[in-house]
Amino acid sequence: MRYVGFTFLALLAWLLLVQPAHASVANAPGANLEVSLITYGPGETYWERFGHDAIELRDSVSGEAINFNYGVFDFNEANFFLNFARGRMHYLMDADPSAYDERFYVESGRSVTRQRLAFTAGQAAALRDFLLWNLRPENAGYHYDYYVDNCTTRVRDALDKALGGILKTQLDARPGGMTYRQQTVRLMSAQPWLMLVLDLGLGPYADRPLNAWQESFLPEVLQTRLREASVSNGHGGRQPLVQNERLVSPNRLEVPPPSAPDLRLPLTLAGLLVGGSIVATRRWWPIGYVLLATVYLLSAGFVGLVLLVLWTLTSHHAAWANANLLLFSPLAFLLLPALWRSRRGLAASRFTDGVIAVQLLAVMIAVLLHLLPGTVQQNQPWLLFALPCWLTLASGMRRR
Template sequence: MEGNEVLRRLLLTPLLALLAGLVQAQGPAQPPAAAAPRIGVLTMGPGEIFWERFGHDAIVVADPAQRGPISYNFGYFDLDEPGFVRRFAKGEMRYMLVALPLADDLAYYRDVGRGARLQWLDLDPAQARRLAAALATNARPENARYRYDYFTDNCTTRVRDALDRALDGQLRRQMQARSSGDSWRSETLRLASPAPWLWLGFDIALGPAADRPLTRWQQDFLPRRLADDLRDVRHPDGRPLVVAELELLPQRQAAEPAEQAQPLWPWLLSGTLAGLALLATGRRRPRTGATLASLLWLVCGTLGTVLALAWAATEHHALWANRNLLLFNPLCLLLLPGGWALLRGRLPSARFRAVLLAVAVLAGLACLPLWLQVLPQRNGHWIALLLPLHAACARLWARLPPGVTVKPAS
């Protein structure tokens, strides 16, 4: 036994010396690395105020080194900021990222009855730390503001893009080629439908750019769409990105409306009946017909002027090249003096009749892009409603109205 012990010591002594040298070369033992933060996406349901109709979201960072989870919310703006109204009108709105305790962020949504759902994400520790550090830097006052766009750079696309950067582009690669066929218009009108005036404004104002089919990546400008798509995202090894979901607040307000098909025939029937009624009224009661036509010209001319200014003088790209300008035509304002002459029983000028005919012809030309399918704009229902009315006005007054023999107005 003693010989074996001596042999064991002779073999172990050099090995122990070698290990001791390695430990001394590496220095003292390092403390364990801090636990990585946990990352989640918070999705809030729609509200009653018009800018709340689309829902909202934020990124939640639960860092063990902090006292509680932090909500990074990209949806703040300052109504008292100098020049806010001017920038809003020109499409140069500035939003900001605000970091606040999750409990404080949820308080408002709890008070107004908007639901909140949290999706915890499975990020690698390095990805989670990188995202948390980037958000903390972005939330500093000097970095927090950004130029807002309703469709391409809003509070949800900021969440989407931050996650995509943390995932080294995996999010975009998995969603860029997929499409549900929806567009900015269809999604906007679906969510605005509970407020008819809001639906009406969006449908008239949006141009052909809003009718292009969206990829899932583009469609994730909406909070609920992003939450739905995150459930389908996988890591390269097949692991799901979303590992748990929690309902933090129930949705007490109305939920998001489902998309409903918009048939053309009610618009065509309404436009045809209205045009026939205007023809009959204008022939039997010229002054009443002139009053109705003047109201039509006032509405169309005013809205058309707004659409033209939005194209010419703002950065609202989704409103540009709007073919509704052929229907809500600014030239209609030039018809109002002739309408006033008709109300007084006087014959409008030749210029009035030329403009009236031009308005009707331009309204008819609005049909041409629908047939050619060149950058299509879904405005067929507005054509069906307004073209018969413009045609009826031209039929009544583009030529000398019967029974009017008074000296022409200047």
């Protein structure tokens, strides 16, 4: 995906449609059209970590090639960040000459791979007509969803539509390799803090088993799965959908790991470190204990508030019903006054004991929910982090 101003995009789309150079692709017979999937490797910026792709249509007579992609957004759009927070992202379709489009990624150090696809003349013409229709200003926009309606699923769906649905039929029958959470954590692992924030914010939706069609929301997965697809050869047999594949430009950036990192050990150690520090400072450095516990309670309360807002007030369905809300709750804010009163030697009230009991009960429920058969959300790392923190805080704050 790329950031491009809307005004420039609209002008570019109009020029592509009316200039003679684009007319050769727009008017070429289907037999002259070559269809390829262009896959770009992940970039360095967070919104580039998932990679990108485009459909290339090439006129074999004139040599002209146009790339169609669905990954354009604009930071300057009205209420952009508010819409982002609410889960109502607005994206656009774009079209560029292939050479211009690929040069951008080559200069950025991102890999470029071209897969030429076995489309019949009728399928190629149908795909071209659909893409040109989709490029019109009234049709170019869509509401972006990270997992089910993004720049790659739009490319995948356009290819499948032109192929008569055979791509979905074949990929639906094959299991996926990872869940949404695993793919997200894997691709964001080069930016650890953002990776942790995303993992913390994802609910059970992100842990459902996926088939190959669903997992093809990622460019590299779609690229791999197309190699397994087959189409009719026109003579009663089958042939691979990918006729040939060529690495146009190698990747010069850090490559994401093949699997998601296991966060259980590092977060367990972090939880034990925070819990141990709370115990140690309470015994030997009371003001340090109050400050450390304040930081934890503020953080837990803020995280819980954000998780609650994501569930109740936004369209981020991947964050709904997040069991981490039992571990990090706005209830933490209610413990702050008692914590600071304890600095003056004042005992905790019955109200404070009640809040602590409710929070510990919530933590125990989160543990039990995870142990029950059929549990979907995989939040073991955050259970292992929160448990020692809350136990040591409860031990220090309860009324004696």
